[in-house]
Amino acid sequence: MEATLRGHAHKYGKNVDTDVIIPGKYCNIIDRAELGKHALEGLDPEYTGRMKPGDIIVADTNFGCGSSREVAPIAIKASGTSAVIAKSFARIFYRNALNIGLPIFESAEAVDGIESGDEIELEPAGGIVRNLTKGTSYRAAEFPPFMQSLIDAGGLVPYVERRLAESQ
């Protein structure tokens, strides 16, 4: 399973929508590294300049609402951000994040217990969120068993490959 992730928190409010995660004008970009340069640009134009690889986005409710653009989680991942912790995620973003392999953690307590700049350690396998600065620890909501099996398989693509192989 995925290794432990570690980085500093960058905290934002609720309803961080896909238009601010990656503005529409960049949606014709396919190159991941280029997308990564614009992550969160509509909300916090300094984010990519300030963050260090491994850092973690922490947000309130309904993270990723709005459009279905898969380039939203792709841009976040490509920026070097290691994960997003939020009180809740919008539906399409949630699926997209799992499909492209951006680790997400849903925990209201963890979000309330984290301030910008705190050092965070994450264990994707157990859904563990540790705030190293404050010495606290939280457990994120578990994924439903089917989704966990998708994650364990390495995402949707290997799942489709298995289904295709079975039908041969």
Add this chain to the structure above:
Amino acid sequence: MGMTLTEKILARHAALESVEPGQIINAKVDLVLANELSAAVAIGVMRGIKGAGKVFDPSKIALVADHFVPAKDAQSAGLARLMKEFAAEQKVEHFFDVGRGGIEHVVLPEEGLVAPGELIVGGDSHTCTYGAFGAFATGMGSTDIAAAFVLGEVWLKVPASIKLVYSGKPGPFVYAKDIMLRTVGELGIDGATYRAIEYHGSTVDELSITGRITMANMAIEAGAKNGIFHADAKTIAYVKERTDRPFVVERADADARYERVISIDISELEPQVACPHTPDNVHPISDVTRDDLKVDQVFIGSCTNGYIDDLRVVAKILDGKRIAPNLRVIVNPGSQKVWMQAADEGILTTLAAAGCAVNTPGCGACFGGHMGTLGDGERAISTTNRNYVGRMGSPKAEIYLASPATCAASALTGRITDPRVVEAVPV
């Protein structure tokens, strides 16, 4: 225990007797949609799937170039070309290039590609629009779409349903857009997350097909997975005019379970406006006009309000008048068919004579792509569905969402204006 309309459709497509909220199912899809942006990513994903040479059924895939068309730049042209080549290689039957289609959600119903009881997934969040026809339709990202291209199936979590029951007759200059803005205002932008919205009541029974399209379209603005109406005689007549394909009209059971039932009386409803920067920041027009808000741009179009009925309303208000000085009014008819109908009816000339810039069909200014991007400090009123920061261009611009009538009235004055006083607006 009975099932909701959404549960009925999902159960049939998963070949199950019944389903319940929270259950994860594998469902067969009747149509998979993508535009040049979501298709480009999906095609890349599909090429990386071992053993996936072909799409599951070339007659059940629709590809529409609409977001950056006619191509904004070389990069956008490249995406459209990638999709076009994929369509040819896979023999995709329903491929709509510039000049032959328009906005995906306007085009698919027009072409008879949406019918009651069907299950449709699309690489665009406003795929929920097809709920207007009694179909289950939901938006997904490109990896999910790539999987659907290949398998013809998707995994879905059955959503709980929220029943909205509308009553009352809309007053003058109150439209489906106003009703839906009010609804999003009441539910909130995450009020229906992971849920299905089922629209009921005498008000929506009376609505035109385009009115229902406007309402189903904005279900996602409340976070919903899908928004759905029951198909009635109007729906069936519309669909049968466009396709011979057989379809199954489903109905919710009398004892279906709803997570919430909300009654909304619209008899006293004024025209509504969503103020910056979220679609649920909705206020009655009389509160908004108190601030005398000058606008720099009016945009008429999109999959919410880019239909012939919408253009007729706008043309009626602008007929024989001039738009305010120092104002840009941009109109994007939703599809080539809408454009031609508007041309036949003299609407395009009426709008151009009033001073509007009439564009070729496509998404245009709606998502800040091109053809009407807002600059720093500008304010716009728009018939579209989202007003998030930066949605139409500059993150320092303000976007107000309203009906075509409210936008047309505002075009005459250059200020956000109540369409009910439009007669009093000086020429």
